[in-house]
Amino acid sequence: MxxxxxxxxxxxxxxxxxxxxxxxxxxxxxxxxxxxxxxxxxxxxxxxxxxxxxxxxxxxxxxxxxxxxxxxxxxxxxxxxxxxxxxxxxxxxxxxxxxxxxxxDDRSIGIPGEDLPGSVSATSFVNWYNGHPEATPHDLGDVTAVAVVGVGNVAVDVARILLKDPDELAPTDVPHPVLEALRASRVTDVHVLGRRGPQHAKWTTKELRELGELAGVGVVVDDGQLPAEPPEGSTPVAKRNLAVLRGWASREPFQTPRRLHLHFGARPVEVLGASRVEAVRLERTSPAGVGTGQTWELPVQRVLRSVGYRxxxxxxxxxxxxxxxxxxxxxxxxxxxxxxxxxxxxxxxxxxxxxxxxxxxxxxxxxxxxxxxxxxxxxxxxxxxxxxxxxxxxxxxxxxVDVAGWRAVLELEEQHGVPDGRGRVKIAEWNALLAAAGVQPRP
Ligand SMILES: Cc1cc2nc3c(=O)[nH]c(=O)nc-3n(C[C@H](O)[C@H](O)[C@H](O)COP(=O)(O)OP(=O)(O)OC[C@H]3O[C@@H](n4cnc5c(N)ncnc54)[C@H](O)[C@@H]3O)c2cc1C
Missing domain, CATH: 3.40.50.720 (NAD(P)-binding Rossmann-like Domain)
Structure with missing residues (x-):
């Protein structure tokens, strides 16, 4: 044999x-x-x-x-x-x-001010709310307005987590400190920035629609950038997305405690601030993404870059x-x-x-x-x-860590949720994961 x-x-x-x-x-x-x-x-x-x-x-x-x-x-x-x-x-x-x-790993945008405190990658934010053992904590204490740069599904995830009622996240596995930070958050406005027209956005229709279903959140679409008809060559997904966006843009004005703003033809050219993020300077672009020279400032205290993984x-x-x-x-x-x-x-x-x-x-x-x-x-x-x-x-x-160790981690995560009436809650620290798996940390 x-x-x-x-x-x-x-x-x-x-x-x-x-x-x-x-x-x-x-x-x-x-x-x-x-x-x-x-x-x-x-x-x-x-x-x-x-x-x-x-x-x-x-x-x-x-x-x-x-x-x-x-x-x-x-x-x-x-x-x-x-x-x-x-x-x-x-x-x-x-x-x-x-x-x-x-x-x-994340990609950078390559604009001045990108490394100011308060300007971070969406990856870093995603790692944090997902309890990655290498994540750094995100303090949203002084943040009311956030710019999310990028128009893909990750940008949509990040915007949704920032605006969603934290009580709706309680049944999920987000670590306790993350849930507490989201409960304490004073974020009222999230601006999602696309440098080209909406037909070029990478998000899927299902993910996009979810943004319109968030309790207490109004979606504000920059309708000046919405084409009346899908441009020639638009994919079926782009056509569906445009229909969703046009539906939101045609809604009556509303009063909601939190807002999601979708901007298109808006290219970030600089992150501004004396010692930390205070605003992002945007340049109006043509539908093909070419700069027009017309700029304006959007006041935000946090910039999350979501321009791709590598x-x-x-x-x-x-x-x-x-x-x-x-x-x-x-x-x-x-x-x-x-x-x-x-x-x-x-x-x-x-x-x-x-x-x-x-x-x-x-x-x-x-x-x-x-x-x-x-x-x-x-x-x-x-x-x-x-x-x-x-x-x-x-x-x-x-x-x-073998499969028995991994099973032990999952079992401990189940127990973590019990005192607060939650389901499984993630262990977020590297050494705590190892301890749960019965493995010694490396020196
Ligand atoms: C923020 C975000 C949200 C997403 N949401 C969705 C969604 O809602 N629906 C959906 O269908 N898809 C979603 N996706 C996509 C999905 O997660 C990916 O398609 C999938 O995870 C890719 O699988 P992969 O195995 O190629 O890579 P990964 O999932 O990245 O797995 C690679 C693994 O390799 C390990 N590794 C790397 N280097 C080494 C090394 N040197 N030695 C040993 N191990 C190593 C890494 O630690 C990692 O565990 C999302 C992706 C992201 C980033």
């Missing part, structure tokens, strides 16, 4: 775990998958990106948990590839390596800086212009930060099809079992 194929998946986000799912679907022991994750816990942006009130999306975690529970799948969380082990070491110990690193790549793996992806052909890594069997890529690090959760599933299916097509060649190249990661980690004294 031939030996099992050993596969390392780097990254326990949705894409990596969908790949593990396809690889071990038969459960016959013919493929053994070790999932290596930098953070103490798995699920990537499903846990730390997707908004806490998107409960139906978060429920995908149940499927991913079933994958991690399989006997042919092992979780090695709290092990960073590139730090605790190198890519080369993985390639020596596995028949195949699947890179599923995601893209969790990846840092991994030492020892080719990386295209311009697209922030690993170059591939049929999901195989292209090294020196050649796509060889043995290294594969899935998810955002392959396609860039686009698409919904389900897109990663199809992507993983494609990558696994390439890997399976190469399996016989990979096994033939190495008659002896390459052994996997466990002996190396033991030798280095690197402790990891």
């Amino acid at each position: 031939s030996r099992p194929l050993r596969v390392a998946v780097v990254g326990a986000g949705p894409a990596g775990l969908y790949a593990a799912d396809f690889l071990t679907f038969d459960g016959d022991g013919s493929v053994l998958v070790d999932v290596v994750e930098r953070l103490p816990v798995p699920f990537g942006l499903l846990r730390y990106g997707v908004a806490p009130d998107h409960l139906n999306i978060k429920a995908a975690g149940n499927t991913l948990m079933e994958v991690l529970e399989r006997p042919d799948v092992s979780l090695y969380a709290h092990v960073a590839v590139g730090e605790d082990v190198t890519v080369q070491e993985l390639r020596e110990r596995y028949d195949a390596v699947v890179y599923a690193l995601g893209a969790s 990846s840092a790549g991994l030492p020892g793996v080719p990386f295209d800086e311009s697209t922030s992806t690993i170059p591939t052909e049929h999901s195989r890594v292209v090294r020196d212009g050649v796509a060889r069997p043995g290294e594969y890529v899935v998810g955002w690090i392959k396609r860039g930060p686009v698409g919904i959760l389900g897109t990663n599933r199809k992507d993983a299916e494609d990558a696994v099809a390439s890997l399976q097509a190469d399996a016989a060649e990979l096994l033939a190249a190495r008659p002896a079992d390459p052994g996997g990661l466990a002996p190396l980690l033991a030798e280095r004294g690197v402790e990891h």
Whole structure:
């Protein structure tokens, strides 16, 4: 009988775990998958990106948990590839390596004043409300008006969380201090800024519509920038979005305690303030996004940049800086212009930060099809079992969080919610996650 194929998946986000799912679907022991994750816990942006009130999306975690529970799948969380082990070491110990690193760094706008205190990335805000163990706290104490730069689904999430009645977030898993900070928030106005016309916005209609359903929040649309008819070449999504925006713009004036302002053709050119953010200077642009020279100031105390995610790549793996992806052909890594069997890529690090959760599933299916097509060649190249990661980690004294540790974290998070009558509440500190998992912090 031939030996099992050993596969390392780097990254326990949705894409990596969908790949593990396809690889071990038969459960016959013919493929053994070790999932290596930098953070103490798995699920990537499903846990730390997707908004806490998107409960139906978060429920995908149940499927991913079933994958991690399989006997042919092992979780090695709290092990960073590139730090605790190198890519080369993985390639020596596995028949195949699947890179599923995601893209969790943010892009900057590149305007003066962007680094003033009070001007931060939306990623930082998302990390905070999602209880990421590396997040910095956000104090909204003196903030009444916020500018969110960008017109994608992340901008919509951030605006919604800022304006939503915090009592509606209480049943979600947001950490207690986040809920308290949102309860104390005095934010009344959130300005979402798009530098081009509304037909160019990247948000999906479902997410956009949610903004019109927030209790106590009026949506104010800059109707001077709304085309009467969808411009030629508009996608079906853009047409639906324009219909939603036109519906809001035609509403009677209203009095609400909080307001969401949607601005289009408004490009931020400078963040203003003596020692912290006091305003953002905007320039009117044409529908195609070209500056007209006409500027005005919008008073805000917080700027959240939501202009895209990017990846840092991994030492020892080719990386295209311009697209922030690993170059591939049929999901195989292209090294020196050649796509060889043995290294594969899935998810955002392959396609860039686009698409919904389900897109990663199809992507993983494609990558696994390439890997399976190469399996016989990979096994033939190495008659002896390459052994996997466990002996190396033991030798280095690197402790990891396994699936039992992850289950223990989830159980403790269930208990955290009990005193306040909430459901599961996230543990947000790195060492507290490790303690819950029964793993010692590294010195
Ligand atoms: C703010 C936000 C909100 C979103 N909301 C929705 C939504 O409502 N609905 C929806 O369908 N989709 C949503 N998405 C998209 C969805 O989260 C992504 O499609 C999906 O998470 C991408 O999966 P991935 O596995 O490629 O990347 P990730 O989820 O980023 O997973 C990558 C994993 O790799 C790990 N990793 C990185 N480097 C290393 C390393 N060196 N060693 C070991 N591990 C490493 C990371 O820690 C991470 O856990 C949202 C995304 C964001 C950012």
